[in-house]
Amino acid sequence: MGTLFRISAPLLSFALLAGLVSFVLPAEGVARPKRNPADPGAVVSQQGEKEEKKDAESAGPGGPMDVFGDIELGWKSGNVDLILRHFGTQKVAISVEGTGPSGGTFSRNQSYYLLKDLFRYTITREFEFAQYRKPGEQGGRSYAIWERQYQKSDDGRLIKDKVYVSLHLESDGNRQRWVVDEIKSIR
Structure with missing residues (x-):
């Protein structure tokens, strides 16, 4: 069985x-x-x-689906730690509408404050899965896209966009894990 x-x-x-x-x-x-x-x-x-x-990397524990599941749950609940647990040793490219800076590459600590401010100054109304690309035979990269609807807390405007998150495999000694490579909003 x-x-x-x-x-x-x-x-x-x-x-x-x-x-x-x-x-x-x-x-x-x-x-x-x-x-x-x-x-x-x-x-x-x-x-x-x-x-x-x-294969174990694409569907098993610690695979892209687990990472994307945590990102979705973290985004819906405003829990930055659920998202950051999947950051690796490299800086992450972040360019999301509703955040302070217009975009760049950020360390784990910088990303914490950037995402914390995003969730403080915007209210996520919808964050629904839209698309997924599974990794190829050689592992490589995977991405997911969510449709997001958020409200700005300063002026109350309701805005729709999409959030794109890409992952790559990072080697950590004898094991590999999927880590966040990029988070960006697209229209």
């Missing part, structure tokens, strides 16, 4: 929208992915088509 993971509702909806997970409900009512007996690593959709194998 395959491994069962507990997954939060926002991350599950994100994974379902991205087409990374499909479920078949067994008789006992527990949702489990349906496996292809001829190829145990492949997941079979409800229609019976074989989907591509999911």
Whole structure:
């Protein structure tokens, strides 16, 4: 039998929208992915088509989906720490409408204050997943885009844009982890 993971509702909806997970409900009512007996690593959709194998880096614990799930939850709740936990050793390019500076590359500490001010001076009304690009065969990069609607706290204007977040694999000794490379708003 395959491994069962507990997954939060926002991350599950994100994974379902991205087409990374499909479920078949067994008789006992527990949702489990349906496996292809001829190829145990492949997941079979409800229609019976074989989907591509999911490697540990793209779908497992610590993969891009986990990082994007934390970013979504952090953004919706205004919790900067959920976002910063996925910053690596390099500076991150940040250019988001509603922040003080017009953009640049920032250290982890600078990013903390930049995002803290963003959440203090804007009220996020909507932050909904829109698009995901999974990493290629060699790992490399992954990105996600959310549609954001926020209200400026100074004048009350309601503004719509999209937030783009890209990740890359960073080596940390013997292990690799997905870290934030860039956060920017796009129209």
